[in-house]
Amino acid sequence: AQSVSQHNHHVILSEAASLELGCNYSYGGTVNLFWYVQYPGQHLQLLLKYFSGDPLVKGIKGFEAEFIKSKFSFNLRKPSVQWSDTAEYFCAVNDFNNAGNMLTFGGGTRLMVKP
Amino acid sequence: DTGVSQDPRHKITKRGQNVTFRCDPISEHNRLYWYRQTLGQGPEFLTYFQNEAQLEKSRLLSDRFSAERPKGSFSTLEIQRTEQGDSAMYLCASRPPRGVGETQYFGPGTRLLVL
Numbered sequence: 001a002q003s004v005s006q007h008n009h010h011v012i013l014s015e016a017a018s019l020e021l022g023c024n025y026s027y028g029g030t031v032n033l034f035w036y037v038q039y040p041g042q043h044l045q046l047l048l049k050y051f052s053g054d055p056l057v058k059g060i061k062g063f064e065a066e067f068i069k070s071k072f073s074f075n076l077r078k079p080s081v082q083w084s085d086t087a088e089y090f091c092a093v094n095d096f097n098n099a100g101n102m103l104t105f106g107g108g109t110r111l112m113v114k115p
Numbered sequence: 116d117t118g119v120s121q122d123p124r125h126k127i128t129k130r131g132q133n134v135t136f137r138c139d140p141i142s143e144h145n146r147l148y149w150y151r152q153t154l155g156q157g158p159e160f161l162t163y164f165q166n167e168a169q170l171e172k173s174r175l176l177s178d179r180f181s182a183e184r185p186k187g188s189f190s191t192l193e194i195q196r197t198e199q200g201d202s203a204m205y206l207c208a209s210r211p212p213r214g215v216g217e218t219q220y221f222g223p224g225t226r227l228l229v230l
Contacts, residue, residue, distance in 0.1 A: 004157075032217055044158070044206070044221040051217065090157050094217065100171040102148060103208075103219060105157030 006106035021076040023091030032094035033074040119222035140209030150206040
């Protein structure tokens with residue numbers, strides 16, 4: 001079965017610091033990769049996604065992620081975080097082993113940005 | 116608002132009672148998913164519908180859980196004889212037809228507390 005690991009459970013940064021959140025998945029075949037964000041009191045929203053093509057994908061609010069197939073990784077980055085980036089971030093993988101292509105999520109990383 | 120909606124947003128019940136949650140997907144999204152999210156964890160897949168057909172069920176979905184999507188539009192998730200371990204956030208997501216889009220859009224969730 002597919003599994004997704006997010007290595008950082010809690011991250012605390014000051015504004016303007018750079019961010020990198022790790023994500024590794026286990027499935028070796030074709031995958032679609034996603035980062036979702038959940039702001040306090042809000043529902044899960046798509047931040048960015050990778051389906052194919054350029055392994056460096058850009059999302060909303062200045063976020064980007066790089067797909068490295070050889071490392072089974074899809075790390076999320078942002079050069080300079082803002083207080084409004086305080087949220088929980090989830091990496092997810094589309095499971096092609098099942099017809100429904102359901103998502104397998106990592107455990108999440110809770111980011112707190114200090115003003 | 117044309118996003119995924121869920122009702123109720125919160126539910127408190129006593130152990131042993133039955134509860135039912137509703138999900139209204141984005142119109143024209145023929146694929147619908149239910150996930151469960153417990154505190155500190157990422158969402159876990161429960162079940163998947165394509166139109167009115169339930170095509171995938173997770174092993175997490177015990178016999179006490181049943182889901183329906185009778186007309187291929189809204190869906191309901193019923194939990195019978197609730198247990199304290201059922202306390203969680205229940206998330207619904209919808210997705211366009213295959214070939215149109217591969218992103219799942221999430222609703223705000225129903226938070227269930229079983230006393």
